[in-house]
Amino acid sequence: GDSVTQMEGPVTLSEEAFLTINCTYTATGYPSLFWYVQYPGEGLQLLLKATKADDKGSNKGFEATYRKETTSFHLEKGSVQVSDSAVYFCALRAYRNTGFQKLVFGTGTRLLVSP
Amino acid sequence: DAGITQSPRHKVTETGTPVTLRCHQTENHRYMYWYRQDPGHGLRLIHYSYGVKDTDKGEVSDGYSVSRSKTEDFLLTLESATSSQTSVYFCAIRPGLPKDTQYFGPGTRLTVL
Numbered sequence: 635g636d637s638v639t640q641m642e643g644p645v646t647l648s649e650e651a652f653l654t655i656n657c658t659y660t661a662t663g664y665p666s667l668f669w670y671v672q673y674p675g676e677g678l679q680l681l682l683k684a685t686k687a688d689d690k691g692s693n694k695g696f697e698a699t700y701r702k703e704t705t706s707f708h709l710e711k712g713s714v715q716v717s718d719s720a721v722y723f724c725a726l727r728a729y730r731n732t733g734f735q736k737l738v739f740g741t742g743t744r745l746l747v748s749p
Numbered sequence: 750d751a752g753i754t755q756s757p758r759h760k761v762t763e764t765g766t767p768v769t770l771r772c773h774q775t776e777n778h779r780y781m782y783w784y785r786q787d788p789g790h791g792l793r794l795i796h797y798s799y800g801v802k803d804t805d806k807g808e809v810s811d812g813y814s815v816s817r818s819k820t821e822d823f824l825l826t827l828e829s830a831t832s833s834q835t836s837v838y839f840c841a842i843r844p845g846l847p848k849d850t851q852y853f854g855p856g857t858r859l860t861v862l
Contacts, residue, residue, distance in 0.1 A: 638791075668850065677753075677839055677853035678792070723791060727850075734799070735780075735843070736807070737851055739791035 636661045636728040640740035643721075647714055647747050655709040655743045657698075657724035665726040667691075667700055667707040668737070672721045681709075681722070719747045752776050753854035755840050761860045768827040770857050772840030774820075780843035781823040782851065783807075783815065785836040792839065798823055830861045 641656040659667065666685045670678040682691030687702035698709045707724060724740040752775035762768050772781060779800055784792040784807075794807030796815040804815050812834060816824045827834055840854040 670853075677855045680850055680852070683850065734797070734805070735849075736782075736794055736797070737792075739793075741789055741791040 636665070636726060636738045638724050638726055638738055638740035640722075640724050640743050643742070643744040645743060645745050647745070649716055649747055649749050650713045651747075653709070653711040653714045653718075653745065655722055655724075655745070657707045657709065657740060659705050659707065659724075659726050661705075661726055661728060661738075663729075664702070665728055667698070668725045668727070669696070669698055669707070669709050670723040670725060670739075672723065672742070674720070678723060714745070714747045716747050716749055719745055721745070753840060753842055753852065755838075755854040755857050757857060758855065759858045761862065762830055763862050764831055765829050768830050768859065768861075770825045770838055770840075770859070772823040772825070772854060774823075774842050776842075776844070777820050778842045778844050779820075780845065781817065782841040782843070783813075783823065783825045784839045784841065785809065785834075786839060786856070787836050795825065795838075827859075830859075832861050835859060835861045 637660045668683045669681040671681045672678045682693040684691040684700035690699045696711045721742045721744045723742045725737045754773045756771045782797045783795040786792050793809045798804045798817045814826045838857045841851040843851045
């Protein structure tokens with residue numbers, strides 16, 4: 635079945651460091667891919683998305699490129715800030731036989747950025 | 750802001766008691782979802798709805814029921830709460846094209862003692 639695998643956390647970085655959070659997926663067909671972010675005490679917010687191979691999603695300095703050949707969608711940011719501390723979820727959009735659309739999430743990666 | 754509220758935001762209850770969580774949206778979107786979030790599992794789909802009185806099961810539906818008698822409200826009920834249902838519950842809506850993605854509410858933290 636469809637699944638998403640994320641790197642284990644927490645990821646601990648100093649401010650202005652380069653960030654990579656790895657995400658790989660298993661799916662039939664060509665799913666859309668998403669990164670969501672969850673700040674402490676809040677719900678999930680859509681950070682970026684990509685709908686087809688080689689698409690690059692970007693938002694707030696974060697980027698991720700849909701790599702079909704490696705089934706990956708790694709999240710990157712060139713210079714993290716303390717305010718980026720949160721939990722990041724990779725997800726794919728899958729469809730049931732009924733046509734119903736659902737999201738399949740990874741387990742989340744906690745990012746801690748220190749000043 | 751997708752106009753989603755959840756109530757209550759926090760609840761502590763005892764094993765065996767019924768619990769109902771409410772998700773309310775202000776924009777009449779057709780699709781609504783209930784997820785639970787647990788460490789090591791990410792978010793898992795409990796139930797979803799594709800219209801008033803139209804609901805179906807997700808991956809982890811055992812012990813849960815839902816109802817949607819109005820477009821704006823999607824209720825999740827634990828008929829007899831168990832400690833394994835201690836979790837954070839998130840509601841989501843999906844507007845449909847062109848914004849064909851899901852937007853999440855703030856969550857309800859439920860503790861079953």
